[in-house]
Amino acid sequence: MTSAHTDPAPVTVRVPAKVNLELLVGPLRDDGFHALSTVYQAVNLHDDVTVAINDEWRCSVVGPYADVVPTDSSNLAMRAARLLADETAIDAAVHISINKSIPVAGGMAGGSADAAATLVACDRLWGLGLSTEELEEYAAELGSDVPFLIRGGTAMGSGRGERLAPVLARGSYHWVFAISDIGLSTPEVYAECDRLRDGSSPRADVPEPNSQLMAALRTGDPHALAPQLTNDLQEAAVSLRPELGELLESGMEFGALGGIVSGSGPTVAFLVEDVEAAIDLTVALTATGAAREVRKAVGPVHGAHVIPARVD
Numbered sequence: 001m002t003s004a005h006t007d008p009a010p011v012t013v014r015v016p017a018k019v020n021l022e023l024l025v026g027p028l029r030d031d032g033f034h035a036l037s038t039v040y041q042a043v044n045l046h047d048d049v050t051v052a053i054n055d056e057w058r059c060s061v062v063g064p065y066a067d068v069v070p071t072d073s074s075n076l077a078m079r080a081a082r083l084l085a086d087e088t089a090i091d092a093a094v095h096i097s098i099n100k101s102i103p104v105a106g107g108m109a110g111g112s113a114d115a116a117a118t119l120v121a122c123d124r125l126w127g128l129g130l131s132t133e134e135l136e137e138y139a140a141e142l143g144s145d146v147p148f149l150i151r152g153g154t155a156m157g158s159g160r161g162e163r164l165a166p167v168l169a170r171g172s173y174h175w176v177f178a179i180s181d182i183g184l185s186t187p188e189v190y191a192e193c194d195r196l197r198d199g200s201s202p203r204a205d206v207p208e209p210n211s212q213l214m215a216a217l218r219t220g221d222p223h224a225l226a227p228q229l230t231n232d233l234q235e236a237a238v239s240l241r242p243e244l245g246e247l248l249e250s251g252m253e254f255g256a257l258g259g260i261v262s263g264s265g266p267t268v269a270f271l272v273e274d275v276e277a278a279i280d281l282t283v284a285l286t287a288t289g290a291a292r293e294v295r296k297a298v299g300p301v302h303g304a305h306v307i308p309a310r311v312d
């Protein structure tokens, strides 16, 4: 017997990774989060997330990092779909398939990216017609970084990172990412930052964005941006993984304009002049064997967006 209605077609959303051009960490708040001032940039390392109507809730992951991603209800994409279903009174389970190429626990917000992609995909699948602002509000419930992965581009984050404001950035920037074998836990890196500060935060008040970084972004010149790259979590990440210090030095010796730990690490992000410099640095860093993988990328790029279905 054929069913009277057909399920909507599966929806696939492409979502970028992020790097923090600036991450200023203020005091620990009463809710356990640190007050932040950050500038995010979305880069073209992508996950693709497909949602399809299914009899039961299910999550599956493919790609080079699949073996270290949970597929149970702790997967952030599952949490995102269930949150949206609960909030909008949708009674339909989905199968979420993640094609993962963003490094896991690498400081590039891969889990947050999958959550953002799932919100955008389920909104389309279920015909909810939510605005970007509404989606970003649900995103903030899932994690501090999640709203930015919906928006993409280059944006400022305040509060715990979830309150976004636009940034005027010209041009495209070329990046080389040195990805480590074993990830770092975000809460552990924040805790190490607190331990190193020992109660004496150099940023006693809520931090403010650096106007020189904003001016550099308006020029579109990577030479202007490189000296402004700042990450208050870098010392903590290097304290937990001293080899990251050597990796940063190697990248600079091989000609990067600037180098920084990406977010809570351990991925190290190098800013380079152009695509040729990105290829040269990728080859040089790969030859050292100091990273699991070295990948070049460009930013800024769009946030989570629906892409045409794959025809296999």
Ligand SMILES: C[C@@](CO)(OP(=O)(O)O)[C@H](O)COP(=O)(O)OP(=O)(O)OC[C@H]1O[C@@H](n2ccc(N)nc2=O)[C@H](O)[C@@H]1O
Pocket (backbone or CB within 6 Å): 020, 023, 032, 033, 034, 035, 036, 038, 106, 107, 108, 109, 110, 112, 142, 143, 144, 145, 146, 159, 160, 161, 186, 187, 190, 262, 263, 264, 265
């Ligand atoms: C460090 C950053 C920089 O963009 O990204 P990652 O490097 O992890 O990708 C973010 O602040 C991570 O954001 P996200 O990964 O969404 O973290 P959440 O789920 O909100 O929080 C996880 C934990 O990190 C710590 N945390 C997070 C954000 C914040 N402003 N202060 C914190 O202290 C808290 O211990 C919190 O329980």
Ligand SMILES: Nc1ncnc2c1ncn2[C@@H]1O[C@H](COP(=O)(O)OP(=O)(O)O)[C@@H](O)[C@H]1O
Pocket (backbone or CB within 6 Å): 068, 069, 070, 074, 075, 076, 077, 098, 103, 104, 105, 106, 107, 108, 109, 110, 111, 112, 114, 115, 183, 184, 186, 263, 264, 265
């Ligand atoms: N969809 C997902 N992709 C990656 N990791 C996930 C996902 N859902 C839950 N996790 C868990 O979140 C942890 C942090 O992953 P991730 O978001 O990639 O790192 P980071 O916070 O450093 O950017 C992982 O170790 C994993 O256990």
